[in-house]
Amino acid sequence: MDPGEPSVPAPAAAHGGPVSHAIFRLARLHKLTAAQLLRRTGLHPNQELVMMRLWEAGPQRQADLAAAMDADSATITRTIQRLERAGFVRRTPSPTDGRVTMVAATPASRGLRDDVEAVWTELEERTVAGLDEQERATVLRVLDRLEANLTPPGA
Amino acid sequence: MDPGEPSVPAPAAAHGGPVSHAIFRLARLHKLTAAQLLRRTGLHPNQELVMMRLWEAGPQRQADLAAAMDADSATITRTIQRLERAGFVRRTPSPTDGRVTMVAATPASRGLRDDVEAVWTELEERTVAGLDEQERATVLRVLDRLEANLTPPGA
DNA sequence: GACGTATCACTGTTCGGACAGTAGATCGCC
DNA sequence: GGCGATCTACTGTCCGAACAGTGATACGTC
Numbered sequence: 001m002d003p004g005e006p007s008v009p010a011p012a013a014a015h016g017g018p019v020s021h022a023i024f025r026l027a028r029l030h031k032l033t034a035a036q037l038l039r040r041t042g043l044h045p046n047q048e049l050v051m052m053r054l055w056e057a058g059p060q061r062q063a064d065l066a067a068a069m070d071a072d073s074a075t076i077t078r079t080i081q082r083l084e085r086a087g088f089v090r091r092t093p094s095p096t097d098g099r100v101t102m103v104a105a106t107p108a109s110r111g112l113r114d115d116v117e118a119v120w121t122e123l124e125e126r127t128v129a130g131l132d133e134q135e136r137a138t139v140l141r142v143l144d145r146l147e148a149n150l151t152p153p154g155a
Numbered sequence: 156m157d158p159g160e161p162s163v164p165a166p167a168a169a170h171g172g173p174v175s176h177a178i179f180r181l182a183r184l185h186k187l188t189a190a191q192l193l194r195r196t197g198l199h200p201n202q203e204l205v206m207m208r209l210w211e212a213g214p215q216r217q218a219d220l221a222a223a224m225d226a227d228s229a230t231i232t233r234t235i236q237r238l239e240r241a242g243f244v245r246r247t248p249s250p251t252d253g254r255v256t257m258v259a260a261t262p263a264s265r266g267l268r269d270d271v272e273a274v275w276t277e278l279e280e281r282t283v284a285g286l287d288e289q290e291r292a293t294v295l296r297v298l299d300r301l302e303a304n305l306t307p308p309g310a
Numbered sequence: 311g312a313c314g315t316a317t318c319a320c321t322g323t324t325c326g327g328a329c330a331g332t333a334g335a336t337c338g339c340c
Numbered sequence: 341g342g343c344g345a346t347c348t349a350c351t352g353t354c355c356g357a358a359c360a361g362t363g364a365t366a367c368g369t370c
Contacts, residue, residue: 017279019291020185022298024204025225027182028327029305030175031356035328044355049179063318070180075357077320082355099318099365124172129304136174142297143177149284150184183357186326190358199325218348230327232350237325254335254348 023146033126037119041112042086046071048116050079051088051105055113059104061094088112178301188281192274196267197241201226203271205234206243206260210268214259216249243267 035045043051046069053068054060066076080103083089088109094100128136190200198206201224208223209215221231235258238244243264249255283291 017275017282019282019294019298020189020275020279022295022302023181023185023282026178026298026302026305027185028225029302030178030182032328033305034175035355046356061318070183071356072358073319074321074359079356081320097318097366101319120172120175124175127172127174127178127301127304131300138293139174139297139301140177142294143174143181145286146282146294147177147181147184149282150181150188187358190325201326216348226326227328228349229329229351234326236350252336252348256349 019146030123030127034119034123037123038116041115041119043088043112043116044082047079047083047088048119050076050083051109051112051116052120054089054103054105055110059102061100062103063100065103174301185278185282189274189278192278193271196270196274198243198267198271199237202234202238202243203274205231205238206264206267206271207275209244209258209260210265214257216255217258218255220258 031045038045038048041048049069050065053065057064057068062076062080063073065071065080066073069076080089080091084091088106090104090106091101092104094102128139131139186200193200193203196203204224205220208220212219212223217231217235218228220226220235221228224231235244235246239246243261245259245261246256247259249257283294286294
């Protein structure tokens, strides 16, 4: 694959929308890194976010979970199903509201918590490696600014 | 959904890894925005990247496409299949190498080009709206820096 | 109390992405 | 010339994400 090829963004990126391209590439890389780190835990990307939420905030409805992760309810449904199959989560129908099912982390999942947090720590460290405090603040400011720009006015 | 809730990152994001969370959210928003803008073209996110590459660089092998987009060869295979089904792309076996199939944009796809480029222009504008030249440079620097941090040393 | 509306969870479908594994063609080296 | 290593494209499988649509329950209003 052209070993001499520099690991620089393809020239095609230059005119199409440099920031958008950079976001795409960064997003893919970041997700890939997260996936690789998560492998040892047996979780897939974004499953760990659900678990972290459950560990911190306790049992809750899927709708709350979806709102907390700002995710599609369908996505949460299937993620929960997989986590349940894996034994990390338990679902019980709400006694007070026939529509909702409460989701709770299983005791067995508690053993994962340290691993997951270690993964997140490492992911964060890799991401901002070599940046001092001020630079990290800049990074956060930039990302938040872009996010605000793309957030639809309705939300 | 708690209309009074500020559009600020959930508190859960605060300790887990602020930059990583910000990247996740930004990536999702950016992709969602791209998908919405692309709807009028009939393309799905990342299909337009393939088309842009084909329009610019001309017919090429799938392996070249994969390298250019830094994508999995399996992903490219299926993306090309869908683009072919949609009539935007044509595949012809290479006369000189029995392994490769050349991919080319169809004449019919040329009509999309302006639309796609307009979409990318709008996406980029939305993303960096309200930022002056210097700030945009900072954004690019930050994104590139994070990307470099996450790029595996081997690549 | 009945009816219409909203909420909740779910399924179906399509797509991108990653990983693993495969068949065929080409190339290199002996 | 023949044989092994490599390249190319493909399929299978799993996962997250979005959109659309569904049945069941809860709620608010008349």
